[in-house]
Every structure is written in C-alpha cells, then in structure tokens.
Amino acid sequence: MSQAAQNTILVTGGAGYIGSHTCKALAAAGYKPVSYDNLIYGHPWAARWGPLEVGDLADRNRLNAVFERFRPAAVMHFAAYAYVGESMNDPGKYYRNNVVGTLSLLEAMRDHDVGQIVFSSTCATYGVPEQELIAEDHPQRPINPYGASKLMVERMLQDFGKAHGLRAIVLRYFNAAGADPDGEIGEAHDPETHLIPLVLDAAAGRRPAVTIFGDDYATTDGTCIRDYIHVTDLAQAHVLGLRALELGAASAAYNLGNGQGFSVRDVVAYAERVTGRPVPTRTGARRPGDPLRLVGSAARIQEELGWRPVHSDLETIIETAWRWSNRGDNSFG
Ligand code: UFG
Numbered sequence: 032m033s034q035a036a037q038n039t040i041l042v043t044g045g046a047g048y049i050g051s052h053t054c055k056a057l058a059a060a061g062y063k064p065v066s067y068d069n070l071i072y073g074h075p076w077a078a079r080w081g082p083l084e085v086g087d088l089a090d091r092n093r094l095n096a097v098f099e100r101f102r103p104a105a106v107m108h109f110a111a112y113a114y115v116g117e118s119m120n121d122p123g124k125y126y127r128n129n130v131v132g133t134l135s136l137l138e139a140m141r142d143h144d145v146g147q148i149v150f151s152s153t154c155a156t157y158g159v160p161e162q163e164l165i166a167e168d169h170p171q172r173p174i175n176p177y178g179a180s181k182l183m184v185e186r187m188l189q190d191f192g193k194a195h196g197l198r199a200i201v202l203r204y205f206n207a208a209g210a211d212p213d214g215e216i217g218e219a220h221d222p223e224t225h226l227i228p229l230v231l232d233a234a235a236g237r238r239p240a241v242t243i244f245g246d247d248y249a250t251t252d253g254t255c256i257r258d259y260i261h262v263t264d265l266a267q268a269h270v271l272g273l274r275a276l277e278l279g280a281a282s283a284a285y286n287l288g289n290g291q292g293f294s295v296r297d298v299v300a301y302a303e304r305v306t307g308r309p310v311p312t313r314t315g316a317r318r319p320g321d322p323l324r325l326v327g328s329a330a331r332i333q334e335e336l337g338w339r340p341v342h343s344d345l346e347t348i349i350e351t352a353w354r355w356s357n358r359g360d361n362s363f364g
Contacts, residue, residue, distance in 0.1 A: 034102065035103065035104040035144075035145070036103065036104065038062045039062070039063045039065060039101050039102065039104060040063070040104065040106070040107055040273065041065050041097065041101065041106045041107070042064045042066050042067065042106075043088065043109055043110035043136060044066075044109030044110030044151075045064060045067065045068055045073070045077075045081075045083070046070060046075060046078040047072055047073045048218050048220065048262065049266070050066065050073070050077075050107070050109035050110070051066075051074075051078060051080075052262045052263055052265070053269045053270075054079070054080040054081060055080050055211065055215070055216065057080065057081075058081065060270045062273075064080055064081040065082050065097070065101045065103060067084050067086055067110070068084075068086075069085065069087040069088075074219060077219070079215065084097045087132070088110055088132030088133065089127075089132050091135055091139060094139040098140075098145065099143070102143075103145060105147035105273055105276060105277075106140060106145060107149045107151075107269055108148055108150050109151045110132065111128065111129045113177060115155065115178075115318075115320045115321075116224065116319065119175055125176045125177055125180045126180055129177075129184065130180050130187075133184045133187065137187060137197070140197065146196055147198050147199075147273070147276040147277070148188070148200075149199070149202065149269050149272040149273055150184065150185070150188060150200070151204065152203045153203055154205045154258075154286070154288065154327055155175060156171045156173050156179075156181050157169050157170070157171055157203075157325070158170070158172035158174045158178065159172070159174060159322050160325060165286065165288075165325065165326065165327045165328065166327075166328045166330070167285065167331055174322065175320040185201055185284065197282075198280065199282045200272035200276060201282075201284035202265075202268055202272060202332075203284060203285065204260065204288075205287065205325060205327045206225075206226075206258060206259045206260065207260060207265055208225070208227045208260065208348045209262050209342060209347065209349075209351045209352050210262065210351045210355035210356075211355070212351050214358065216355075217351075217355030218262075218352065218355065226241075226257075226298055227348065227352050228356060230302045230310055231302060231306070231349070233310045234308040234353075235306075235356065235357065240311035240312055240313050241310060241313075242313055242315040243296070244315055244316065245315070245318070245321070246314050249323065250323060251294065252294050255322075256292040256294050256325070257293060257325055257326075258288040258291060258326040258327050259289065259293060259345060260288055261340065261342035263342050263351075264287075264341060264343050265287055268285070268287050268332060268338050272285070275336055285329070286328060286329050286331065286332065287327070287329055287338075288328065288329050289327075289340060289343050290326065290327065290328055291326065292324060297345075298345070301346065301349055302349050304346075305346055305349045305353060306353055
C-alpha cells in the first residue's frame with residue numbers, strides 16, 4: 032500500500048456547519064482537508080479550504096476511491112444527522128446514517144490502514160444530568176436516538192481500537208454556536224432548529240417571534256439551560272486532538288463546553304443587547320427529548336491538550352452569528 036499523505040485529512044461532513052469551520056482551522060494549521068459530504072445538509076460553498084468529494088458514508092466503493100486517491104493520514108468524522116426531535120420520530124434514519132454509515136467508514140479506514148480519527152460526539156450521550164457540571168465520567172444514558180447513535184459509535188471506536196489498533200479522540204460537544212469571526216462561513220441549517228439563529232431571525236424580523244419550549248422547568252426562570260460554545264473554538268479543539276494522535280496519544284474522550292449555563296431567556300436578553308433590537312417571544316410546550324440543564328466541564332481537554340476557548344463568551348457567539356445572519360446572500364461560490 033502506498034504511503035499516506037501526512038498532512039491530508041479526510042473530513043466527513045466537511046461542507047456542514049462544524050466540519051467547514053474545522054476545515055478552515057486545519058488549513059490554517061498547515062493541513063490539507065479533503066471534505067467528503069453527501070450535501071444533504073452540507074453546502075458546496077462551505078467547503079472552501081480543500082477539495083470536496085461528494086459521496087455518502089454508506090457508499091463503500093466511493094469511500095474506497097476517495098481513500099485511494101487522497102491517502103489521508105487521519106479522518107475527522109462530522110457527517111451525521113443531528114436533529115434531536117426528528118430522531119425521536121424517525122430513529123431508523125439516525126441509526127442507519129449515524130451508526131451504519133460510520134461502520135462503513137471505519138471498515139474503509141481499516142482496509143486502507145488509516146488508524147487515527149477525531150470523532151464528533153455530543154453531550155446528548157449523557158442523558159439526564161446527575162451533576163451540575165458534567166464531566167467525562169458521567170454515566171452515558173442517552174434519552175433520544177440521536178444521542179444513542181453517537182454513543183454506539185463511541186463503543187464501536189473502542190472495539191475497533193482493541194481489534195485493529197484504531198486510536199480515536201472523541202469530542203463531546205455541548206451547544207455549538209456562533210460563526211467564523213472573519214464572516215467567511217457560518218450556520219446555515221435547513222430546517223434551522225437551533226436557538227441562537229432562530230432568536231436572531233426574530234430580532235431581524237425574518238420571523239415574527241421565537242417560541243420558548245417550556246417555561247415550567249425547575250430552573251431560575253423556568254427555561255432550559257445550555258452551555259454554548261463557539262464553533263471556532265470547537266474547530267481548534269479538533270486540530271489539537273489530531274496533533275495529539277500524531278504524537279501517539281491513546282484514545283480519549285473530551286467534553287467541549289464552557290462550564291457556564293445560560294437559560295433560553297438569558298440568550299434572548301443577550302441577543303437583544305447585542306443586536307439593539309427587541310426579540311419577540313411566545314411560550315410553547317416543552318420539546319420532547321430536552322433535558323432541563325446541560326452544562327459541561329472541559330477541564331480535561333484544557334489540562335491534557337491545552338485547549339483554551341477564546342470566542343466562547345455569549346456576546347461574541349451572538350455577535351458573530353448576528354453578522355453572519357445578516358450577510359444578505361449565502362449563495363456564495
Ligand atoms: N429552544 C427553544 N426554542 C427554539 C429552539 C430551541 O426554546 O425555537 C431551546 C431548547 O428547548 C433548548 C435550547 O433552546 O433548551 C437550545 O436548543 P437547541 O435546539 O439550540 O440545541 P439543543 O440543546 O437541543 O442541542 C442538542 C444537544 C447537542 C446536539 C444538538 C443537535 O445539546 O449536543 O442538540 O442539534 F448536538
């Protein structure tokens with residue numbers, strides 16, 4: 032088998048929100064990201080830092096051809112469906128794409144002797160929190176199929192590690208938010224379900240109001256609490272994870288959060304301040320599958336990999352997302 036191209040990284044989901052920001056960080060760090068994306072949710076204009084190979088994880092022939100052509104030294108695996116609500120109604124879609132699709136990827140990696148992967152996992156693998164600040168050793172008992180699908184992949188990575196020597200850095204994100212501070216890329220989901228872009232749409236008058244999903248939770252203002260982390264800080268953590276693998280690190284799982292919780296109403300208040308505009312709200316029913324509070328400790332990745340979030344204060348998150356949401360036209364490219 033021919034030698035791997037040391038700085039080439041295969042990025043599944045590289046045309047998606049977090050994947051594209053990570054491709055930018057990889058390019059800035061001297062790597063060549065090759066995006067592999069089926070474009071169901073990704074956007075061709077977001078894959079700006081290297082080649083885009085259109086394909087599905089389930090398509091082994093296509094994956095094999097891409098591995099043979101680019102000979103990546105490692106994989107970063109973002110491609111997944113990530114709508115919690117949809118996963119409750121259509122679990123098969125999540126298990127097929129996120130679990131079976133990943134199995135196809137791991138077998139292709141095994142067949143092409145690619146032994147390093149950075150994997151996008153989620154705080155949704157923890158389920159209902161038993162601690163104020165969730166650490167990596169918190170029990171993993173997901174309460175929705177999306178979280179369960181990611182946990183199954185974590186397990187597959189362990190088993191492929193034992194059997195084939197695969198080393199994996201698993202990153203469990205809390206709530207990814209914000210946009211590239213240079214304004215080159217940002218969040219563009221369709222449908223958009225995430226709180227911050229919806230709040231900003233309401234501030235801009237692009238939608239009449241944002242619905243608060245339940246205000247009867249046992250929190251100070253009755254709304255759910257989340258830990259928002261800037262997508263550019265997340266991207267940087269992937270580069271650090273990759274470097275650790277290159278230096279021979281053993282497999283490990285890390286939380287990526289801020290350790291600070293904000294309620295839905297806090298987010299609305301911050302958005303009003305940052306934008307200088309009112310955000311009309313109405314109160315609706317709780318959303319099934321939503322835990323009341325998800326706040327994580329990222330102490331482990333700070334200590335072991337030296338990760339430091341620099342954009343993750345809520346003002347910066349909202350301010351970068353606001354600039355992106357007002358770009359006028361996202362049909363770049
Ligand atoms: N929310 C509203 N109204 C809305 C949208 C959201 O009140 O219109 C609330 C939600 O109930 C939740 C908070 O705002 O309390 C944040 O919701 P998001 O949909 O923005 O994000 P989630 O907390 O649902 O994120 C979860 C997991 C992530 C996972 C993501 C996948 O925490 O790990 O779902 O979409 F990646």
